[in-house]
Amino acid sequence: MADIQYLEGKQPHAKEHRLIFRNVDRVGWNPSIDKYLEEGGYNQLIKAVKMERAAITNEVKASGLRGRGGAGFPTGVKWTFIPPTNTKPVYLICNADESEPGTFKDRYILHQDPHQLIEGMAISSYAVGAKLAYIYVREEFPEAAKILERAIDEAHEKGFLGQGICGTDFELEIYVHRGAGAYICGEETGLIESLEGKRPYPRIKPPYFPAALGLWMSPTIVNNVESLCHVKHIMEMGGEAYAKLGTPRNTGTRILCVSGDVQKPGYFEVQVGKVTLGELINDMCGGLKPGRKLKAVIPGGSSAKVLRADETFKVKQGDEMVELKIEDIPMDFDTLAACGSMAGSGGVIIMDDSRSMAWVLNNINSFYAHESCGQCTPCREGSLWMKKITDRIVRGEGTPDDVDTLESVAYNIDGRTICAFGEACAWPTESFIAKFREELVGTTKAENRGKLANPESKLAAAGLD
Amino acid sequence: MTISPELDKKADEAISHSPAEHKRAASLPLLHLLQHEFGYVSEDSVKWVADKLGLEPINILELVTFYPGFRQSAPGKFHIRVCRTLSCAMAGSYELMESLCKATNIDRSNTTHHNPIAVSPDGKFSIEFAECLASCGTGPVCMVNDDFHESIKPAEAAKLVEDYRANA
Numbered sequence: 001m002a003d004i005q006y007l008e009g010k011q012p013h014a015k016e017h018r019l020i021f022r023n024v025d026r027v028g029w030n031p032s033i034d035k036y037l038e039e040g041g042y043n044q045l046i047k048a049v050k051m052e053r054a055a056i057t058n059e060v061k062a063s064g065l066r067g068r069g070g071a072g073f074p075t076g077v078k079w080t081f082i083p084p085t086n087t088k089p090v091y092l093i094c095n096a097d098e099s100e101p102g103t104f105k106d107r108y109i110l111h112q113d114p115h116q117l118i119e120g121m122a123i124s125s126y127a128v129g130a131k132l133a134y135i136y137v138r139e140e141f142p143e144a145a146k147i148l149e150r151a152i153d154e155a156h157e158k159g160f161l162g163q164g165i166c167g168t169d170f171e172l173e174i175y176v177h178r179g180a181g182a183y184i185c186g187e188e189t190g191l192i193e194s195l196e197g198k199r200p201y202p203r204i205k206p207p208y209f210p211a212a213l214g215l216w217m218s219p220t221i222v223n224n225v226e227s228l229c230h231v232k233h234i235m236e237m238g239g240e241a242y243a244k245l246g247t248p249r250n251t252g253t254r255i256l257c258v259s260g261d262v263q264k265p266g267y268f269e270v271q272v273g274k275v276t277l278g279e280l281i282n283d284m285c286g287g288l289k290p291g292r293k294l295k296a297v298i299p300g301g302s303s304a305k306v307l308r309a310d311e312t313f314k315v316k317q318g319d320e321m322v323e324l325k326i327e328d329i330p331m332d333f334d335t336l337a338a339c340g341s342m343a344g345s346g347g348v349i350i351m352d353d354s355r356s357m358a359w360v361l362n363n364i365n366s367f368y369a370h371e372s373c374g375q376c377t378p379c380r381e382g383s384l385w386m387k388k389i390t391d392r393i394v395r396g397e398g399t400p401d402d403v404d405t406l407e408s409v410a411y412n413i414d415g416r417t418i419c420a421f422g423e424a425c426a427w428p429t430e431s432f433i434a435k436f437r438e439e440l441v442g443t444t445k446a447e448n449r450g451k452l453a454n455p456e457s458k459l460a461a462a463g464l465d
Numbered sequence: 466m467t468i469s470p471e472l473d474k475k476a477d478e479a480i481s482h483s484p485a486e487h488k489r490a491a492s493l494p495l496l497h498l499l500q501h502e503f504g505y506v507s508e509d510s511v512k513w514v515a516d517k518l519g520l521e522p523i524n525i526l527e528l529v530t531f532y533p534g535f536r537q538s539a540p541g542k543f544h545i546r547v548c549r550t551l552s553c554a555m556a557g558s559y560e561l562m563e564s565l566c567k568a569t570n571i572d573r574s575n576t577t578h579h580n581p582i583a584v585s586p587d588g589k590f591s592i593e594f595a596e597c598l599a600s601c602g603t604g605p606v607c608m609v610n611d612d613f614h615e616s617i618k619p620a621e622a623a624k625l626v627e628d629y630r631a632n633a
Contacts, residue, residue: 038533070592098596098599099599099624101551101601102551103599104599104602105603106599134482138599140598142611175482179534180532182531183597195490196489197518198492198528257602259552259555259604260552260601261555261568266602267602351555367596
């Protein structure tokens with residue numbers, strides 16, 4: 001990448017490997033199709049439409065690409081779930097509802113490199129047999145929606161969308177569809193309900209796996225923005241070569257978004273599993289703030305279980321069991337799962353020793369209480385109960401029993417709901433209690449009431465949220 | 466309520482994005498168009514969207530009451546959304562909210578979950594907390610109408626407000 005210049009202060013770190021973010025913060029770059037075409041843009045689509053559809057899916061399977069939205073499910077395998085006997089129209093949906101707290105990667109792709117996404121979507125639509133595709137973009141990205149609409153018009157003018165794409169009989173329309181501020185629309189079946197014009201109540205699986213019964217009860221493939229962009233690079237490199245990036249079962253690159261208590265928060269595209277949490281914090285983000293010690297890390301968006309700085313993790317590496325310290329954890333799907341958390345959406349939130357865990361948990365609980373769609377009773381009631389309990393702990397009105405009550409509420413949501421929001425809202429409470437029980441109970445003790453460590457706590461305690 | 470021919474045309478365009486038998490899919494796009502035009506979604510707007518799509522008004526009203534992105538009363542000329550979620554809160558979004566309220570003379574004490582927006586006495590500004598705006602690395606962040614502002618120190622809130630006031 002020696003020939004690419006990046007904006008002052010935005011140069012990629014030496015440990016980065018940029019595919020998806022190659023053009024982000026690049027000097028002289030803009031989101032126009034002319035710029036995109038200057039460097040071989042849409043060549044992979046031109047190549048793809050001359051291939052057998054199944055051959056593209058096979059490349060994506062061979063690449064080992066795992067969904068970058070949160071679940072980490074193999075993208076190519078997801079595509080093969082469309083029933084072979086299907087006669088209904090097939091739809092492709094790009095999930096651009098980026099809203100998992102701690103995650104801010106799709107924003108930059110949509111704003112700075114929209115054609116990369118459109119090319120990835122066109123290749124993917126061809127592979128799965130879709131003629132109609134949607135980009136479901138969150139309402140809070142109005143600028144992104146405009147940029148995407150302009151990019152779609154440009155792609156139309158150049159013959160990369162519409163009818164007879166690249167001189168073949170492949171046809172495709174892509175429309176931008178704006179959400180309206182609901183986190184649950186990031187859940188794929190909730191997204192589909194929302195796209196259909198309804199409240200986004202997730203559907204139960206089975207039977208409503210989108211690949212079989214999705215949008216308008218037709219087979220529908222829902223993929224994350226970043227995942228669809230990777231498809232373009234898999235076409236360019238070949239599945240096997242792509243699979244050499246990263247580590248086995250955790251292939252390719254992914255964008256890690258770091259926020260919270262580090263010197264330089266930001267986004268870093270790295271080979272999956274090739275960078276440890278310690279390298280990410282200390283080398284790439286410039287370490288913690290002066291005089292501060294690491295206290296906790298949420299490694300994959302706020303739904304991911306919290307890791308405590310001083311715990312050790314027993315994981316299998318190759319054939320042997322090893323004990324890892326927090327800074328030695330490689331940032332890949334399987335290791336983070338083995339550590340009891342998840343790689344999720346790539347949103348890494350760092351907390352230092354100035355943070356009150358009661359306050360952090362309360363902030364997270366407020367989010368989930370606000371965002372529960374209300375369809376399933378355990379989640380609708382439980383998420384609000386959890387918020388109310390941590391609210392009163394933060395206000396200095398907690399009782400020592402509150403932590404046990406909180407734990408029991410969380411375990412009565414987890415596993416009892418239609419969609420994974422139940423786990424997403426229960427896991428923070430479950431894990432904060434498992435890792436920081438003593439501190440949480442301490443916060444509720446009479447002598448400690450009203451003594452939370454950070455100033456924001458006082459504002460929250462004063463009811464300003 | 467008057468719907469201009471241009472707005473009606475935009476609505477038809479949005480409806481054309483889905484197969485004819487599934488025009489209910491245009492519910493959110495039409496609500497966005499009307500909210501953009503009138504500042505909020507009125508009872509008349511709900512009825513107009515329902516008629517346009519061949520639905521009952523309740524099919525549309527239940528969307529307006531569910532989605533935080535739709536409002537049922539008029540906001541200020543400049544509507545501010547401050548990100549409340551963890552990374553921004555750690556970076557000072559509660560202080561930012563406090564400073565913005567001070568600069569706009571807004572009192573948030575009567576807001577609730579179902580009525581989250583507070584408007585300034587002069588009607589120029591309104592404010593609410595929003596959940597994660599997906600820019601966690603540059604917190605605290607806020608939106609003013611469609612403009613996005615990042616890394617706003619609470620001390621810079623007054624200037625931000627004055628810049629908008631000057632353009633009002």
